[in-house]
Amino acid sequence: MTDMIKQHGAVPAIQLGHSGRKGSCHGAIEDWRPLTVEDAKSGLPPWQIMTPSAAISPPRPIPPKEMDHDDIKRVIEAFRTATKRSIDAGYDIVEIHGAHGYLIHQFLSSSANQRDDAYGGSLENRMRFAVEVSAAVREEWPQDKPVFFRLSAVDGKGGSWRLPDSIALAKALRAVDIDVVDVSSGGVTGSSDMPMVPRIPAYQASFSGRIRQEASIKTIAVGGITTAKQAEDILQAGDADIIAMARELLWNADWPAHAAEALGVDDPFSYLPTGYAHRLRLREAQKTMDINQDQNLIAKSLRYFLDDNTSS
Numbered sequence: 001m002t003d004m005i006k007q008h009g010a011v012p013a014i015q016l017g018h019s020g021r022k023g024s025c026h027g028a029i030e031d032w033r034p035l036t037v038e039d040a041k042s043g044l045p046p047w048q049i050m051t052p053s054a055a056i057s058p059p060r061p062i063p064p065k066e067m068d069h070d071d072i073k074r075v076i077e078a079f080r081t082a083t084k085r086s087i088d089a090g091y092d093i094v095e096i097h098g099a100h101g102y103l104i105h106q107f108l109s110s111s112a113n114q115r116d117d118a119y120g121g122s123l124e125n126r127m128r129f130a131v132e133v134s135a136a137v138r139e140e141w142p143q144d145k146p147v148f149f150r151l152s153a154v155d156g157k158g159g160s161w162r163l164p165d166s167i168a169l170a171k172a173l174r175a176v177d178i179d180v181v182d183v184s185s186g187g188v189t190g191s192s193d194m195p196m197v198p199r200i201p202a203y204q205a206s207f208s209g210r211i212r213q214e215a216s217i218k219t220i221a222v223g224g225i226t227t228a229k230q231a232e233d234i235l236q237a238g239d240a241d242i243i244a245m246a247r248e249l250l251w252n253a254d255w256p257a258h259a260a261e262a263l264g265v266d267d268p269f270s271y272l273p274t275g276y277a278h279r280l281r282l283r284e285a286q287k288t289m290d291i292n293q294d295q296n297l298i299a300k301s302l303r304y305f306l307d308d309n310t311s312s
C-alpha cells in the first residue's frame with residue numbers, strides 16, 4: 001500500500017491509536033453499536049475495554065476495566081511495537097491519536113480521568129500517559145521522519161480539558177521531540193458549562209494558531225476547511241503549518257488540483273493522474289484552435305452539420 005501511495009507522488013502516513021473505553025463496538029454508520037457474542041460468529045468478537053477510571057460512565061454501555069500499571073506499560077509497549085511495524089510497512093509519517101475521546105484523551109481530561117496515582121489528578125499527571133506514549137513512539141521512529149500528535153484542543157460539550165491545557169501538552173510533546181501537533185477537538189463530554197465548538201468554517205484553526213504561537217511547535221489546522229482560499233489564509237495568518245481535510249475530499253477527491261488552479265499554481269493538471277492530465281491539457285489546447293477564434297467560421301461550420309440533409 002505504501003509503495004502505491006509513493007508511486008502517486010504522495011506521502012504515506014499512519015495514525016496509531018487505542019480506543020480505550022470507546023472500543024468493542026461497530027463503526028459510525030452503525031452508531032457505534034456494542035459488539036456482542038453474536039458478532040463473534042462473523043469474526044468480530046467483543047473485548048474487555050479499558051479506561052483510566054472505570055467509575056466514570058463510558059459513552060458505550062459496556063463495563064470497562066480500570067487500567068492498572070501493568071496495563072499502562074503493556075499499552076505503551078503496544079504503541080512501540082506498532083511504530084516498528086509502521087516503519088517496516090514503509091510509512092513516512094506516524095501520528096499518535098491523542099484526541100476524540102480515545103484512550104490517550106481519556107487520560108488527559110479530568111472528565112474521564114479521576115485516578116489518584118501518578119497518572120491522574122494534576123495536569124502533569126494526566127499528561128503523563130500521553131507523554132510516555134509519545135516518547136516511546138519517538139524513540140522507535142527514524143529521527144529524520146516526523147511524528148505528529150493529534151489532540152483535542154478542547155473537550156466536547158460539558159467537558160473540562162481547555163485550550164491552556166493543550167498549550168501545556170504541546171510544550172511537553174515538544175520536549176520529547178514530537179514534531180507537529182494536529183489540532184482537533186471534542187470526544188469527551190460531561191456536565192460542565194463548556195459549550196460545543198461551533199461548526200463554523202475552519203472551526204479549529206484559531207485553536208491551532210494559539211497552540212502554534214504559545215507552544216512554539218508546528219501545527220495542523222483541520223475541521224470545516226473546504227476552499228483553497230480558506231486553507232491559504234490560515235497558512236498566511238500563521239495559524240498552522242499544514243492543512244488537513246477529510247469530508248471535502250470525500251465530496252471532491254480532486255480538490256488539491258482544483259486548489260492549485262484557484263491559487264494560480266503552474267500546471268494544476270499535474271496534480272491529477274497522468275492520463276487525466278493529458279486529456280485536460282488537450283482540452284485547454286483546443287480553446288486556442290483557429291476554428292474556435294472566428295465567429296463566422298464557427299457559425300458556418302455548425303450550419304454545415306445542422307443543415308446537413310445528405311444521407312449516406
Ligand SMILES: Cc1cc2nc3c(=O)[nH]c(=O)nc-3n(C[C@H](O)[C@H](O)[C@H](O)COP(=O)(O)O)c2cc1C
Pocket residue numbers: 015097099100150184222223224225244245246247248
Ligand atoms: C470517513 C472519516 C474517517 C475519519 N477517521 C478518522 C480517524 O481515523 N482518526 C481521526 O483522528 N480522525 C478521523 N476523522 C476526522 C477527520 O480527520 C477530521 O478531523 C474531521 O472530519 C474534520 O475535518 P473535515 O471538516 O475536513 O472533515 C475521520 C473523518 C471522516 C470523514
